[in-house]
Amino acid sequence: MTTIKDIANQAGVSIATVSHVINGTRFVSKETSERVAAAMRQLDYQPNIIAKSLKTSRSHIVAFIIPDIANPYFSEVCRGFQDMAAQNDFIVVVFNTDRELAREKQILEVVRQYRVNGVVLNPAHIALDDLLEVSKNGVEVVLLGNQVETERFDMVMVDNVKASLDAVSRLIEMGHRRLALVNGAPGSSSGARRQQGFLDALELHGIPVQKEWLSSGSFTFESGYQQAARLLRMKEPPGAIFAANDMLALGVLSAANDMEVRVPEQLSIMGFDNIPETERSRPRLSTVDQPKYETGQEAGRLLFEALRMREAHVPQRVVLKHRLVMRESTRQVG
């Protein structure tokens, strides 16, 4: 590979001059600049960023650390982040944790070895201490979601409690009183928060909670199907179901289909996330939209600002706006 030295020889100047024309770091006469530029073209020169990194201790590499890139939610967030990274001349390396603590810790080591400049991550187990450790090494961190209690780091998230409260309130305003919750893992942070929002809405409108209509399982289609089947078999079935994500909601819809309860005539369904499938189901699913691409974008905006400002950057908590998307699976009653 051709180096700065080769092009210095070719152009008959010193390597210092070459470096400066490349980076525009000091004035170089028009004539020399042009000779250098010509040499670079002739020799098809590409600066060695690895070498540059070593000298400047800025690798221009950032990491995107998530449970699983094959999860459509994260792949879309990733896309938003990558676009920001490309704009800022950073490359992004993607790591999957599978929500395993060991893997999460191991990735943080790799991140240090490669002298990565920043990370955006969605932690399942990693806690404040590990993150502080990372940031002590000069690595900027921004969190996806608010699993970690801190003001020290940038965070970008959606207000799960409020979003769920809004969704369920809307159902109530449409005349529903017999409301059930179909939840994923209630132990997960989003599961817990969405359940909280559901309960808040009932309380706000003075509707008593029916314990047997508070159902949970895992965040999957099958779980949604099974939970709904159980709910709809009751002597007193609910008239509306709030599902804690769209996967669950789709399962609920499928169960309703199979049991011949008509949606939305006999049952209203509301999901959460606004994945593309919700628009393709029949009836089309009402849901609360969570901005995925923007989440990644925003994470990037914060990270690259922090990288530019360093100490001057003060960590922020960005709450992205959710949005009710009313489609065909919900209807006015009473």
Add this chain to the structure above:
Amino acid sequence: MTTIKDIANQAGVSIATVSHVINGTRFVSKETSERVAAAMRQLDYQPNIIAKSLKTSRSHIVAFIIPDIANPYFSEVCRGFQDMAAQNDFIVVVFNTDRELAREKQILEVVRQYRVNGVVLNPAHIALDDLLEVSKNGVEVVLLGNQVETERFDMVMVDNVKASLDAVSRLIEMGHRRLALVNGAPGSSSGARRQQGFLDALELHGIPVQKEWLSSGSFTFESGYQQAARLLRMKEPPGAIFAANDMLALGVLSAANDMEVRVPEQLSIMGFDNIPETERSRPRLSTVDQPKYETGQEAGRLLFEALRMREAHVPQRVVLKHRLVMRESTRQVG
């Protein structure tokens, strides 16, 4: 950050010794090794891979270059590749081309600047010359699909012609004679190949081609819906539709629903890809499975083998097995 020098001081040895205990590159007495190891632990040392790269000219970075990580097909392939990379102690940086030539070329430059050791890519426009250029710089390349005519590079793909032929033949064996094709972009390599397979199957079984049943548009749900609507409105509608991917097939199914043609009683539908949604639709979609995770894995296997063997590695063309998945959207007739 602590360096090899710090730990040499702490342990009272030379930096050479430290380097050798880290890499196991020469014998070091048990006693010294232990002193070094202790120092490393105490100072929480992580080797600087950037510096190592500079010296060894092996960055241990590979690139994954695809149209869009948010496309579920590619995100799953990516996952397979990343898992192989992690096993081989490489990190992977992901680039999106959006199928734009300018972007594809630009990414190849970045790849050179970071002295990336290998790339796996799905080229839309990039041709042999650019690839040869890249590989001249010592970068191993493996291609996803066979858009580029060459024996010089590793390739992993599925036999689109044969897979389509198999699918359509199955339909014919089930008694179907009135067969239509709903295609995406017929100009794309997979669009063209899947159409070829469709035609081959008809020819093989001596079924004349009905020009008006050869439809195309783009690889989307909406296009599938519209194409099917047109087909089903004909005085002589087809009795079976082969869709060139599952997105199209789902659109076809939706159109059939809306027009009250019963699937599979009045219309059989066969898709291509086997995306998760095919299992969640009602009826469940028959389709031809394309192994996504394995595609990524295999690409990784080839790439890391090539990286290990260098010249000794001979480029291969790996054709992954497709598989007919018969579900509820197809039925025997006649």
Add this chain to the structure above:
DNA sequence: CTGTTAGCGCTTTCAG
């Protein structure tokens, strides 16, 4: 069994 040292490709003072 261990240490000294050159040098990977670049940036950046210092000197002119």
Add this chain to the structure above:
DNA sequence: CTGAAAGCGCTAACAG
């Protein structure tokens, strides 16, 4: 306006 040279953290001769 330009060049010489030190040094980023590491590997790998070479020397003992």
